[in-house]
Amino acid sequence: MADGSWIAIDAMGGDEGLATMLAGVAHARRRHESMRFLLVGDEAAIRAGLESHPNLSAASEIVHAPEVVGSSDKPSQAIRRAKTTSMGIAINLVKQGRAAAAVSSGNTGALMAMAKLALRTMPGIDRPALAALLPSLGDNDLVMLDLGANAECDARNLVQFAVMGAAYARTALDLESPRVALLNIGTEELKGIDSVREAAATLRASPHLPMTFTGYIEGDRLSRGQVDVVVCDGFSGNIALKTAEGTARFVADLLKRAFRSSVRSKIGFLISKPATELLRHHLDPNNHNGAVFLGLNGLVVKSHGSANAIGVSNAIQVAAKMVRDDLTRSIASDLAGIEAQAA
Incomplete structure (x- = not known):
């Protein structure tokens, strides 16, 4: 993973709750010491949860989000609360350049809608x-x-x-x-x-x-x-x-x-x-x-809602690998080849 890269984590998403998300992030951190994280969600709850993961505390920052996207929320509802929910804020951290990728275990439809609106599709996609x-x-x-x-x-x-x-x-x-x-x-x-x-x-x-x-x-x-x-x-x-x-x-x-x-x-x-x-x-x-989610001007990874700590860790590994190998650049280069062939 590139030096200086941060991964934004929607710490409140997923069926298994905050404890499982933090355990998964901590597991990913143990596998790769270079990883750093922006943990998005209820600050007090995250800070209390980090007491069980001192190694993660040293490699993370907390970004407070007062709300959470529910599993039954419609994408249109989620979009209206993008600036106050942990999912929306995690995506916006990618848009702002503070994070190289975002990972969420939350509502798939809402994640897709917010990511597409915030990051937009790549040229040619x-x-x-x-x-x-x-x-x-x-x-x-x-x-x-x-x-x-x-x-x-x-x-x-x-x-x-x-x-x-x-x-x-x-x-x-x-x-x-x-x-x-x-x-x-x-x-x-x-x-x-x-x-x-x-x-x-x-x-x-x-x-x-x-x-x-x-x-x-x-x-x-x-x-x-x-x-x-x-x-x-x-x-x-x-x-x-x-x-x-x-x-x-x-x-x-x-x-x-x-x-x-x-x-x-x-x-x-x-x-x-x-x-x-x-x-x-x-x-x-x-x-x-x-x-x-491929084809966006930014990297977003969807972890399964019922994933355990190992599953969350593996989703983070996917995000880190895409950052390291600059997946967005590879897609842009291949699309240029298709367009040149058609010209």
Whole structure:
């Protein structure tokens, strides 16, 4: 992480409360001593919470926020209170240049709306996209976007998402030329709606981008490790994400039920415990926490609302890595390549 960089933390957001947020920030600090934080929220509560984390106290400042964005608040309501809520103030610290990135576990819709209004989209980007890392059988995780920020997208949006997703994969996964695919109902060239086919044509005609466009991928192949970035509209992406999360919980619960069904099964569980622990670790969303709003003039990371301290720490790690590798600059450079190709 660059010297002098601060990360703004919405300390009041999330289902698990202030204690979990501070524990996560303290864990991130122990992993990387260079990190420094602006903790945004109720000053008295944060100061009391820091008594349990002396190492964090020395690397942080408190920015008081009298209000909190609730989980049920509408984006329009949240925007009107942007100057007084912990979420809005954290985002504005990025806008003001006091923080290099903001991290929040709060209301996703409100975070997206406030971030877009305060930071605006980058030149050449029509809409920001929500991207996250998902588990895969490959050598690395999978970047998928959009996961819900834009329900309807045209071909231009999808191409921009591909550029941003590839830039994010190069940063988050340390890949030189990520394999990028469009989510579709088949792999044949003529399959899919017009916007998907048009986006594919544009990407095929842009061979000099730092990515490898592989064409289409179907939903049942997402986790097979065949690609590094999957691009889709937010409607499809959110359904795919929730389906994958539900399937993971189903498999975990099914295994628990099977192992408890008989004495023989319980003995089998003890024998296979190392393998089941590996599976549990791989499917635990806390180990893949930290969705990113790509395409803004500033870095904002969404931590899962139910994330534990390790999950919060991982979301902060995502933010720090994007700051260090200057993700925004990489996206701008790749977009310039697309525009030059079209000229």
